[in-house]
Structure formats: C-alpha cells, structure tokens
Amino acid sequence: MSNIGLIIEERSRDIGDFLVGRLIPFRKKRMIGPFIFIDHMGPTILGPQKYMDVDQHPHIGLATLTFMLQGEIIHEDGIGTYQRITPGSVNWMVAGKGVSHTERTPKELRDGQEFTAHGYQIWVALPRELEEMEPEFHHIPADRLPNWVDGSATFKLVAGEGYGKKSPVPVHSPLFMVEIRNKEVYKLNTRDNLKGELGICVVEGSILACGQTIEKGNILVSKVEDSCSVELAPNSHILLFGGDTFPEERHIYWNFVATSKARIEKAKAAWKDKTFPMMENDNTYVPLPGF
Known part of the structure; x- marks a missing residue:
C-alpha cells in the first residue's frame, strides 16, 4: 500500500522504560527492529460511495505485510499475483529490487x-545484502499461523519467531509479530519469549506500563531489554512487533526504502519516467509526490 497522504503525528513521550508514540515512524523512534512503517487502516465503513482502491504504485528494499482484522482486499502485482486477503491471513510481498502493485476492494x-x-499495512526493511533480490509474493492462510492460549489470553504468531514457535511467513531477518487478545487482566511476559527490540501496539482496550495507562492507537517501544512489566486491561487487543536491528541506517522516501540515498533517487527517476517494472494487466499509475 502507498503511504500517500500519510501524516505522522509528532507526538511522543517518555514514560520510563518505554517510549510512546502514534505508530511508526514517529519523532523519537524511526524503526522497531526491522519494522520501518506501520499504518493502521480503519476501522472504517466502506460501501456504495466509498471503497478501497489503491492504484498501481512501486516499492523497493522492503517487504510488505498486510494483516486484516475485518474486511477483504484483492492484491495484484507486477509478478503476476492475484490474491484475496481475508481476516487473520497474511499477505507477504517482498519488493526487493522493485515491484509495483494494487490493492482494491x-x-x-x-x-x-x-x-x-480494519487492518494493518506494515513495511519490513530487508537486510542490505537482500535489497536487490528478486520480488516474491507469499499468502499464508490464517489456519496455518501458530495459535495458543495462556490463561485468559489467546496468541497468534503472525510472522517470525517467538514463544518457542515459528510462523510459516518466509521472513529474511530475525523478527516477530504477535497478536494477543485477552478477556481478563493479563500480565505480559516478553523477556523470556521474544528477542530484539520490542514494540507494543494497542489495537483495542489499554495497557498499564511503568505505572501509566496507555490507550488504544499508541505504540510503546521498549528502551531496555528488561523493561517494566506490562499488564493488559480486560478485553484488550494488542500487536507485538520487533526483532534484531540492522547495523546500517535506512532511508525512506514515499514507498521506497534503501540503505543508499542514491538507490532512492534511482527508484524515483524510474517511477517518474515509467521505466520501473510495471504491471502488465493494469495501466493505473500513482504519480511520484511533487510531480
């Protein structure tokens, strides 16, 4: 999905062991492990006068992870994929050296x-040595993702590894994405179950961290490996993101991610000049911002 029109709310605060912000990137934290962009879609009512129709647009240097909670999307791309994504399943598109795609109702x-x-569109930066890999697409149905129960909480391992389990999503660096829903108060233990940087996205309900209540719509990012305890309020819904950080900085412009600013400029020029790899069965085109 394109991030055209995205407005990052420059609100962030420090509550001790965590930074709190409105999704990523935000002012004090540009990435969480390899996760470089998280866009919360909805919940919104679609119908006769309003549908999701994201025309053809490009990506490089990243993998997109689409995770729907409600509603459905048709994904098509330049490598010939036609895939319907339903709630709880995962669409994993590796852009690599360059791919274009559309997303429509x-x-x-x-x-x-x-x-x-209602769902999440997520970008995961690729390791530097894989930035120019061939594009790939993978669809993983909801029933193939590891699920388990702990007390009043139900868990789903969306991607990566954690809690002694491994998701079938073919990721390219050590990471994790976990969905948790709970009915009663639940104390979260991540220290013994997840590795790397940790982000906690509050989808519904609230959590208590470092003595402060964090409401839905925020992401907490742990600043230390042994962070203060986190307690989920009854009937909450959270997503955990994170993993190992990369040694190199990542540059981001529009839908392009790269370790090199020159690579970003090359992609911008290719899209502007329409020499970028395009879809054969779709002639729509989202212009480069500013042109």
Whole structure:
C-alpha cells in the first residue's frame, strides 16, 4: 500500500522504560527492529460511495505485510499475483529490487452493502545484502499461523519467531509479530519469549506500563531489554512487533526504502519516467509526490 497522504503525528513521550508514540515512524523512534512503517487502516465503513482502491504504485528494499482484522482486499502485482486477503491471513510481498502493485476492494463486496475494513499495512526493511533480490509474493492462510492460549489470553504468531514457535511467513531477518487478545487482566511476559527490540501496539482496550495507562492507537517501544512489566486491561487487543536491528541506517522516501540515498533517487527517476517494472494487466499509475 502507498503511504500517500500519510501524516505522522509528532507526538511522543517518555514514560520510563518505554517510549510512546502514534505508530511508526514517529519523532523519537524511526524503526522497531526491522519494522520501518506501520499504518493502521480503519476501522472504517466502506460501501456504495466509498471503497478501497489503491492504484498501481512501486516499492523497493522492503517487504510488505498486510494483516486484516475485518474486511477483504484483492492484491495484484507486477509478478503476476492475484490474491484475496481475508481476516487473520497474511499477505507477504517482498519488493526487493522493485515491484509495483494494487490493492482494491473485491468485486463481490461492491454490492451496495456497507462493511467494515480494519487492518494493518506494515513495511519490513530487508537486510542490505537482500535489497536487490528478486520480488516474491507469499499468502499464508490464517489456519496455518501458530495459535495458543495462556490463561485468559489467546496468541497468534503472525510472522517470525517467538514463544518457542515459528510462523510459516518466509521472513529474511530475525523478527516477530504477535497478536494477543485477552478477556481478563493479563500480565505480559516478553523477556523470556521474544528477542530484539520490542514494540507494543494497542489495537483495542489499554495497557498499564511503568505505572501509566496507555490507550488504544499508541505504540510503546521498549528502551531496555528488561523493561517494566506490562499488564493488559480486560478485553484488550494488542500487536507485538520487533526483532534484531540492522547495523546500517535506512532511508525512506514515499514507498521506497534503501540503505543508499542514491538507490532512492534511482527508484524515483524510474517511477517518474515509467521505466520501473510495471504491471502488465493494469495501466493505473500513482504519480511520484511533487510531480
């Protein structure tokens, strides 16, 4: 998905062992492990006068992870993929040296009825040695993702490794993404179960960290490996993100991520001149911002 029109709310605060911000990137924290962009889609009501229609746009140097909670999307891309994504499943597109794609509401849902669309569009930066790899696409159904229960909490390992389990999503660096829903108060133990930087996204409900209540819509980023305890309020829903950081800085412009500013400029020129790898069955085109 394109981040055209994205506004990063420059709100962040320090509550002790955690930084708190409105998704990423935010002012005090540009990445969480290899995760460089997290966009919360909705929840929004779609229907006869409003559908999701993201025209053809490009990516380099990253993998996109689409995770829907409600609603459905049709993904098409320049390597010939046509895939419907349903709630709880994962679309994992590796852009590598360059790929273009579209995301649209399925025709079957354009029937005059209203429905809710809600999910997360996530970008994971690729290791420097894989930035120019061939593009790939993988769809992992919800029933293939590891699920388990601990007390009043249910867990789903969306991607990577954690809690002694491994997701079938073919990631390219050590990372994790975990979904947790709880019915009663639940004390979260991440220290013994996850490795690397940790981000906690509050989807619904709230959590208590370092003596402060953090409401939905925020992400907490742990500053230390042994951070203060986190307690989930009843009926909360959170996502855990993170993993090992990269030794090199990442540059981001529009939909492009790279270790080199020159590589970003090359991609910008290719998209502007329409020499970028394009889709054969779609002639839509999202212009480069500013042109």
